[in-house]
Amino acid sequence: MKSFRLIPAIVAAAMLVGCVPSKDGGTELTQETQQDEKAETTIIPSLQIDESYYKTLIPYKESASRGLVVSNIYTKYDMKEVEEGLMRLSQKEFDTENYYFQEGQYLAENTVKDWLARSSQRETGLNPPTTETMPAEERATKAPVYLAHIVEQNYLTKTNDNKVKLGGMSIGLALNSIYYYQKEQYGEYYEEPISEAALVEQGKKMAAEIVTRLRAREELKDIPIVVGLFKQQARNAIVPGSYFSYGVAKAGQNDIADWETIDENYVLFPTDDSQDVYREVNKDFKNFKLDVDKYFSNYTSVIGTGFYHNKEIQKLTIEIPIQFFGKAEIIGFTQYLTGILINQFNNIHVEVSITSVNGPEALIIKKANDTDPYVHVYD
Numbered sequence: 464m465k466s467f468r469l470i471p472a473i474v475a476a477a478m479l480v481g482c483v484p485s486k487d488g489g490t491e492l493t494q495e496t497q498q499d500e501k502a503e504t505t506i507i508p509s510l511q512i513d514e515s516y517y518k519t520l521i522p523y524k525e526s527a528s529r530g531l532v533v534s535n536i537y538t539k540y541d542m543k544e545v546e547e548g549l550m551r552l553s554q555k556e557f558d559t560e561n562y563y564f565q566e567g568q569y570l571a572e573n574t575v576k577d578w579l580a581r582s583s584q585r586e587t588g589l590n591p592p593t594t595e596t597m598p599a600e601e602r603a604t605k606a607p608v609y610l611a612h613i614v615e616q617n618y619l620t621k622t623n624d625n626k627v628k629l630g631g632m633s634i635g636l637a638l639n640s641i642y643y644y645q646k647e648q649y650g651e652y653y654e655e656p657i658s659e660a661a662l663v664e665q666g667k668k669m670a671a672e673i674v675t676r677l678r679a680r681e682e683l684k685d686i687p688i689v690v691g692l693f694k695q696q697a698r699n700a701i702v703p704g705s706y707f708s709y710g711v712a713k714a715g716q717n718d719i720a721d722w723e724t725i726d727e728n729y730v731l732f733p734t735d736d737s738q739d740v741y742r743e744v745n746k747d748f749k750n751f752k753l754d755v756d757k758y759f760s761n762y763t764s765v766i767g768t769g770f771y772h773n774k775e776i777q778k779l780t781i782e783i784p785i786q787f788f789g790k791a792e793i794i795g796f797t798q799y800l801t802g803i804l805i806n807q808f809n810n811i812h813v814e815v816s817i818t819s820v821n822g823p824e825a826l827i828i829k830k831a832n833d834t835d836p837y838v839h840v841y842d
Contacts, residue, residue, distance in 0.1 A: 505627060507563060517550065517564035517618075520627070526566040526615060528575040535579070535612035536637060537698045544703035544729075545614055545693050549635035552691045552709055552725070557618040557631050567615025569632070569683065575613050578673070581606075587676075589669045599646045603655035607642035609665040611695055613673075629682065633689040634673060638662045640694050640704070659694070663708060666692035670719060674712045688712040690719060702729040702768050726774065732767030740774045744811065748779075751807045755783070758799050779808065781815045785824065793817070794840055797825040801838055804829045 506521040536542045550564065577585045583592035591606040613636060620630035640662070642655045670690040677683045691709040696702065705727040710719035732748040734741055752765045766782045785796070797817060804813055804827060815827040822841075829836035 507621075507627075511559070514559055515551075515554070517559050517562065519564045520619065524565055524568060526570075527568070528570055528572040528613070528615070529566065531572060531575055532612060532614070537611075537695060538700055538703070540701065540703035540729075541637070541693075541695050544705065545612065545635055545637050545695075546616075548693065548703075548706045548727070549614055549616055549633050549691050552635075552706055553616060553618060553631075553633040553689055555709075556687055556689050556711055557633075562618040562620055562630055563627070565617040565619055567617055567632075569617070569677075569680070570613065570615045578613060579610055581608070589672060599644050599653075603642050603644045603653070607639065607655060607657055609638055609657065609662065610636060610669055611639050612637040629686060631687045631689070632677070632683065633691070634670070634677075635691045635693055635706070636666055636669060636673075637693045637695050638666055641697050643698070654697075659707070662692065662694060666708070667710075667719075667722060670710065674719060675717055678712075678717050685715050687714050691725075701766070702731050705729060727770070727772050730769045730771060732769055732779070740771070741769075744769055744776055744779065747807050747811075748781075751781075751803055754803050754807075755800070759785075759796060776811055778812045778814065781813065783815065783817045785817060785819050790840075793824050797827065797838060797840055801827055801829075801836055804836060805834055 504522075508518055508521065511518055532542050532545070536545060577587045578589050580588035581590045581592055582588040583594070589610050590608050593602050593606050597606070613634065616633040616635075617629055618631040618633065619627050621627055638657075640657055642657055643652050644655065645652055670692070674688055674690065677688060689709060689711050691706045693706050694704045696704040706725050707727075708722050708724055710722040712719050730736070730741055732745055733752065734745050736745075748767050755765055764784065768780045768782075769776050770778045770780075783800075785793075800815060800817075804815065808829065810831050812831045813827075813829045815825075816823065817825040817827075825838070825840045827836055827838050
């Protein structure tokens with residue numbers, strides 16, 4: 464077993480007052496902002512945990528519309544994936560070596576609310592219009608709410624004259640796969656599935672309009688804008704949705720010339736899906752679950768979530784809630800599970816989280832083809 468600890472370090476500080484050496488031996492930069500008269504200090508960390516992560520400017524600036532995600536997205540799984548998936552998608556245009564991440568600073572909360580409204584409610588609403596006399600069933604089939612939420616992310620770059628400026632923007636459009644409606648106030652909720660063809664059509668149409676609106680702002684005229692279309696899961700889903708298409712409006716262009724299909728999805732294990740792409744992992748997961756049953760019978764469940772990209776599994780996350788509390792018992796269980804992982808999931812990246820009513824108890828991370836997993840038992 465090997466482990467290490469990352470010690471944060473500061474190598475760059477950004478101040479709007481000029482360019483002087485910092486106390487930490489780094490370089491102080493000038494950050495270009497929307498309000499140039501407001502002096503701010505921005506730190507660029509020197510350490511990058513992994514090349515798949517962006518360095519994030521400090522102090523961390525939250526998006527002005529951040530709080531809307533809780534009311535607009537159905538599940539905690541989609542809340543996480545709509546943002547993380549967009550960050551992963553952004554790496555196709557903005558590499559993690561030359562770009563720094565910042566939450567969206569250009570779409571205000573009121574702007575997002577207006578854009579999410581129906582066009583019959585707000586002039587800038589992007590969802591289809593309705594009338595007061597339109598029956599609920601007709602509204603569900605002919606004019607459902609397609610767009611549930613808009614996520615904005617900013618990507619900044621360092622210039623040759625020691626400045627940090629906006630280098631690109633990513634927009635995630637969270638689209639509903641199901642429209643929920645009531646035939647009468649306080650009545651029962653009904654579901655109307657929305658076809659993927661409709662999501663593609665409406666998503667691209669809305670994306671084109673959003674890019675046009677963003678280009679109308681002077682500071683956003685000449686940057687690349689990535690737009691991703693995200694399919695939200697049902698309200699009771701326990702796996703997240705995924706991005707299924709994306710396009711890029713190149714710097715200075717108002718149109719998204721080409722859209723690319725994204726083949727990503729999450730699968731709950733064990734699964735009844737008999738597709739070949741899931742069969743081997745499903746068999747290994749069932750064997751893993753049987754081995755857990757042999758060792759302890761007083762656990763509640765074993766839940767696995769597989770993330771697939773281009774029909775290849777990238778990561779398997781397993782959650783095991785337990786009911787026993789003894790530290791020796793937890794350590795023994797964790798050791799047993801570690802041995803199983805090495806034997807059952809040789810060529811897969813697997814992360815196992817063991818939890819109880821007290822919170823996290825243990826974490827096991829085994830990278831693909833790794834025989835020396837990282838194991839941590841919480842104090």
